[in-house]
Amino acid sequence: MAPGLVEPTAQFADLHSVDTKSPLKLKASVNYVPGRNFVEKHDETYKYEDLRPRFPDLHWPALEEVPYNDKGLLGDPEFKHLLSSATDVFDYNPKIGTEVHGVDLANLTDAQKNDLARLVSTRGVVFFRNQTNFDIDAQRELGKYFGTLHSHATTACPRRPGLEDVHVVYTGEGSPDLRALFTPTFLWHSDVTYEVQPPSYTSLKVLTGPPRGGGGDTLWSSQYAAYDQLSAPMQKYLEGLTAIHSADLQAQGSRDLGRPVRRDPVTTEHPLIRTHPVTGWKSLFFNPGFVTKIVGIPKTESDHIISLLNEIVATSPENHARFQWNKDDVAFWDNRVTNHSASYGFAPHRRHAVRVCCQAERPYLDPNSKSQEDDLSERYGIPKANKDGSGIVNYND
Numbered sequence: 001m002a003p004g005l006v007e008p009t010a011q012f013a014d015l016h017s018v019d020t021k022s023p024l025k026l027k028a029s030v031n032y033v034p035g036r037n038f039v040e041k042h043d044e045t046y047k048y049e050d051l052r053p054r055f056p057d058l059h060w061p062a063l064e065e066v067p068y069n070d071k072g073l074l075g076d077p078e079f080k081h082l083l084s085s086a087t088d089v090f091d092y093n094p095k096i097g098t099e100v101h102g103v104d105l106a107n108l109t110d111a112q113k114n115d116l117a118r119l120v121s122t123r124g125v126v127f128f129r130n131q132t133n134f135d136i137d138a139q140r141e142l143g144k145y146f147g148t149l150h151s152h153a154t155t156a157c158p159r160r161p162g163l164e165d166v167h168v169v170y171t172g173e174g175s176p177d178l179r180a181l182f183t184p185t186f187l188w189h190s191d192v193t194y195e196v197q198p199p200s201y202t203s204l205k206v207l208t209g210p211p212r213g214g215g216g217d218t219l220w221s222s223q224y225a226a227y228d229q230l231s232a233p234m235q236k237y238l239e240g241l242t243a244i245h246s247a248d249l250q251a252q253g254s255r256d257l258g259r260p261v262r263r264d265p266v267t268t269e270h271p272l273i274r275t276h277p278v279t280g281w282k283s284l285f286f287n288p289g290f291v292t293k294i295v296g297i298p299k300t301e302s303d304h305i306i307s308l309l310n311e312i313v314a315t316s317p318e319n320h321a322r323f324q325w326n327k328d329d330v331a332f333w334d335n336r337v338t339n340h341s342a343s344y345g346f347a348p349h350r351r352h353a354v355r356v357c358c359q360a361e362r363p364y365l366d367p368n369s370k371s372q373e374d375d376l377s378e379r380y381g382i383p384k385a386n387k388d389g390s391g392i393v394n395y396n397d
């Protein structure tokens with residue numbers, strides 16, 4: 001037991017269960033202390049020693065533009081190949097997040113992979129539980145089916161050589177609590193959007209994590225929904241704007257920690273509203289982590305737009321999906337149309353995850369594309385949100 005942690009006591013647990021033989025006498029049957037979980041003993045021989053983080057002192061040339069053909073375009077509109085073997089499928093809410101049971105990500109046909117891409121494009125993030133066959137080699141193979149894998153310039157890669165295109169998330173013994181470094185709003189981000197071809201399909205597998213209820217959930221925020229949340233004049237205004245995404249802060253953060261920067265940091269201008277090539281939907285393309293400036297407008301206005309978009313991304317629960325991990329669970333997200341945020345406060349548990357993603361198309365805006373709400377309302381008659389408040393007749397506190 002780590003110093004400072006309280007072992008759940010029978011005395012405390014007594015309060016929570018009743019002896020059926022003598023109903024008035026309380027008896028311990030569970031060890032429960034609210035908010036306190038046993039700390040697992042760290043084995044000397046950790047199962048994923050080869051996937052622990054390292055920061056190799058390498059230097060790579062600038063990324064070159066690569067061809068990208070979105071496999072989601074080949075997917076079935078009803079995902080019938082992928083879902084043919086599913087035992088359960090359910091959405092987290094209307095805007096984002098779907099959980100699929102009964103599918104083994106390590107054994108998909110090409111038709112199922114295409115459907116997976118289409119489902120992830122449509123739902124923003126899709127969760128698969130207990131993917132024990134889906135090891136790091138299978139994870140990379142599936143990633144490569146979707147496109148050229150992206151290698152991160154600063155974050156950790158696994159100790160095992162040859163996996164430099166895998167990003168390692170690791171919090172363990174002696175790790176600082178990242179709340180000391182990041183504000184909760186800044187924790188929201190999409191990955192490496194400063195690249196000319198920011199990633200699309202991204203998988204994250206948790207290898208080791210806190211026990212159930214021990215924290216370390218991840219949240220995703222839909223940028224399709226963020227776009228739909230804006231008023232029509234604001235949508236029009238933002239459609240004419242571009243934003244600067246910069247890797248400078250991330251690179252400086254690594255240098256400050258004495259870590260290598262493996263590729264020179266880049267700064268790229270991207271449209272603030274983009275069109276998704278598979279769904280054809282417009283989405284916000286904003287990143288609280290890397291957007292430094294909106295181009296061509298006064299600084300005060302740029303700062304306020306950034307602040308408004310930060311608020312929309314981070315504080316609109318109806319646009320969020322929150323995932324409580326068990327080990328071997330996998331989240332697949334479309335990094336083009338979602339932001340995500342880790343959550344902290346799970347110390348002193350070890351949490352270890354590996355991420356693989358591929359480079360996608362250069363972001364573009366097709367002014368004739370539709371929003372998610374417009375398209376779903378036209379196709380299925382799903383009512384659109386009333387954004388001006390005129391429909392409010394009553395609300396409860």
Ligand SMILES: O=C(O)CCC(=O)C(=O)O
Binds near residue numbers: 353
């Ligand atoms: O650790 C998490 O929950 C998310 C980490 C993350 O942002 C990433 O791997 O891209």
Ligand SMILES: [Fe+2]
Binds near residue numbers: 190191
């Ligand atoms: Fe991330």
